[in-house]
Amino acid sequence: MIMMSTSTSTCNLSAIIGRATSGIDHKPSHQLVRQVALKLFSEIGFHNVSLRKLANTLEMQPGSLYNHIDGKQELLFELIDEYETDLLDTIKVDLPSGSSPEHRLSAYIRSHLGFNASSPQHRSIAQLEFRNLTPNQQKIIEAIRAEYTFILAEIIQHGILTQVFRPIPLQVATRLILSMLTEMSREDKSNATLTIEDSTTLLHETVLRILHT
Helix, strand or coil, X not given: CCCCXXXXXXXXXXXXXXXXXXXXXXXXXXXXXXXXXXXHHHHHCHHHCCHHHHHHHCCCCHHHHHHCCCCHHHHHHHHHHHHHHHHHHHHHHHCCCCCCHHHHHHXXXXXXXXXXXXXXXXXXXXXXXXXXXXXXXXXXXHHHHHHHHHHHHHHHHHHHHCCCCCCCCHHHHHHHHHHHHHHHHHXXXXXXXXXXXXHHHHHHHHHHHHHHC
């Protein structure tokens, strides 16, 4: 186990707090609590953010937090639910109707990557902190994820039925593509030279090679 001195821990925490509150108007509100919690959850992890630490970052008394939130667990669920719901809504809006399976697949990939590029902190906690939700909360999130998975499966199935894509098990194909989208979203964060269009083209061509083989 790596031991860290108290002074070093304090300096690191101060730096994180500075980033968490930078550019935020210090006015007590539910939205402010959400903003700061989102940054802290994504930077140091859900379990490392106590209500006291969140309150100190906001320069509030811990008890005052309950004027704005029901609890840390509920706050995490709210942030992940918002991310998953907004991702689903974005995909629905961006998908062209009456287009070819290949065109719709490209639009799906672009929408997914573009949304995640604009919401890196939400994406991070949705992927890494999902396990910290309660079983009932996980069921709600899984239901939302199932909706955009179904949309992708429909695109692939349409391609198979119209003989644009080769016959392939839908569950295998959708899981593979969604895994690639997740990995590409992580790569985009570390590779600023890769644009959304570049990422979309790269992933679309890769997926088509799989579906056309």
